[in-house]
Amino acid sequence: NAGVTQTPKFRILKIGQSMTLQCTQDMNHNYMYWYRQDPGMGLKLIYYSVGAGITDKGEVPNGYNVSRSTTEDFPLRLELAAPSQTSVYFCASSSGRVLYGYTFGSGTRLTVV
Amino acid sequence: DAKTTQPPSMDCAEGRAANLPCNHSTISGNEYVYWYRQIHSQGPQYIIHGLKNNETNEMASLIITEDRKSSTLILPHATLRDTAVYYCIVRVDTGTASKLTFGTGTRLQVTL
Numbered sequence: 001n002a003g004v005t006q007t008p009k010f011r012i013l014k015i016g017q018s019m020t021l022q023c024t025q026d027m028n029h030n031y032m033y034w035y036r037q038d039p040g041m042g043l044k045l046i047y048y049s050v051g052a053g054i055t056d057k058g059e060v061p062n063g064y065n066v067s068r069s070t071t072e073d074f075p076l077r078l079e080l081a082a083p084s085q086t087s088v089y090f091c092a093s094s095s096g097r098v099l100y101g102y103t104f105g106s107g108t109r110l111t112v113v
Numbered sequence: 114d115a116k117t118t119q120p121p122s123m124d125c126a127e128g129r130a131a132n133l134p135c136n137h138s139t140i141s142g143n144e145y146v147y148w149y150r151q152i153h154s155q156g157p158q159y160i161i162h163g164l165k166n167n168e169t170n171e172m173a174s175l176i177i178t179e180d181r182k183s184s185t186l187i188l189p190h191a192t193l194r195d196t197a198v199y200y201c202i203v204r205v206d207t208g209t210a211s212k213l214t215f216g217t218g219t220r221l222q223v224t225l
Binding site: 004035040042043044045059088090092101103104105106 | 149213
């Protein structure tokens with residue numbers, strides 16, 4: 001089982017550039033999430049989705065966009081990169097039922113210069 | 114979700130039991146206690162969860178007090194590979210979007 005796959009693993013962007021962080025899961029989970037983690041801090045929720053075609057904002061959505069056209073994929077879009085978006089980004093999925101925990105990807109380390 | 118309080122750091126000798134405390138005094142009756150850990154900037158890993166009763170799996174044991182206001186994660190025989198940040202999370206499963214909120218956790222250092 002691949003679980004949750006994130007690409008790329010590392011990326012350096014210049015201020016004002018845009019990019020898409022890819023996230024794919026093969027567990028048929030309905031719920032998917034994007035978190036960011038700044039150095040020495042906990043994870044903060046950016047966006048989440050409860051199923052294909054349905055997305056909602058988390059705690060820190062500004063500067064990001066998401067879409068969920070399929071159950072498997074949940075890409076995160078940065079339109080105008082800013083240094084404040086330098087962080088490690090984690091994608092996660094869950095079945096939504098309390099008996100099942102979240103499965104996280106290995107993360108994308110993004111630096112904006 | 115109820116607020117949780119964890120010590121920022123703990124040390125444990127290899128082979129000994131690591132006992133990680135968590136306070137969640139405002140927990141409500143339908144909120145579960147979840148534990149995750151994050152090893153050196155990897156994605157967080159699910160460890161265990163419980164509602165009222167004590168739970169045990171191949172990774173750890175979870176002890177929840179009778180009043181449910183605190184819990185302890187026990188790693189029975191800590192190894193160097195258990196060095197990580199451990200997050201205690203209280204969450205209600207709404208059946209719609211069950212969002213996990215992560216604090217800063219406890220940084221466990223296992224030493225020789």
